[in-house]
Amino acid sequence: MEYARDIKNAVSIPVMVTGGFRRAKVMNDALLNNDVDLIGVGRPFIVDPEFPQKLLDGLIDSAPSKEREFPPADELPRGAVLNWFCHQLLLHGELGIADTSLPVTEGHEHYLKRIEKMTEQLLRERGAQPY
Numbered sequence: 001m002e003y004a005r006d007i008k009n010a011v012s013i014p015v016m017v018t019g020g021f022r023r024a025k026v027m028n029d030a031l032l033n034n035d036v037d038l039i040g041v042g043r044p045f046i047v048d049p050e051f052p053q054k055l056l057d058g059l060i061d062s063a064p065s066k067e068r069e070f071p072p073a074d075e076l077p078r079g080a081v082l083n084w085f086c087h088q089l090l091l092h093g094e095l096g097i098a099d100t101s102l103p104v105t106e107g108h109e110h111y112l113k114r115i116e117k118m119t120e121q122l123l124r125e126r127g128a129q130p131y
């Protein structure tokens with residue numbers, strides 16, 4: 001927020017900060033203190049795209065933060081958390097819903113396999129040799 005305040009003082013366009021915003025109180029305070037103009041939120045949308053309305057209706061006081069249930073990054077394969085979220089995005093696209101009960105390493109592995117298939121397909125389409 002310190003950086004955001006400095007940036008806001010230096011520019012004349014709206015400033016949005018994204019990363020780690022979960023609790024409604026923290027979001028409201030940031031807006032009320034004029035630290036930011038907009039709150040950006042990423043991963044909670046993947047877990048529950050309806051969460052903003054639930055926050056506004058007071059049904060929840062915090063956006064879902066599935067990543068905080070995962071083991072620390074240094075205990076996981078490299079990229080596992082991001083890949084778990086990418087896999088959930090694919091599920092949204094294909095099934096219309098995420099499967100947030102999936103363990104982090106399984107989502108990671110599903111996504112790696114999918115990337116491999118997509119890469120092979122792309123190379124085939126381009127007439128390149130599979131690697």
Ligand SMILES: Cc1cc2nc3c(=O)[nH]c(=O)nc-3n(C[C@H](O)[C@H](O)[C@H](O)COP(=O)(O)O)c2cc1C
Pocket residue numbers: 018019020021040041042043044082085086089
């Ligand atoms: C699956 C996924 C894809 C992302 N893709 C991008 C991207 O293309 N460009 C970018 O600037 N940030 C990307 N991000 C980072 C998010 O914009 C955001 O900065 C990050 O998730 C932290 O915000 P959060 O704590 O609200 O999730 C991505 C994040 C996730 C989980």
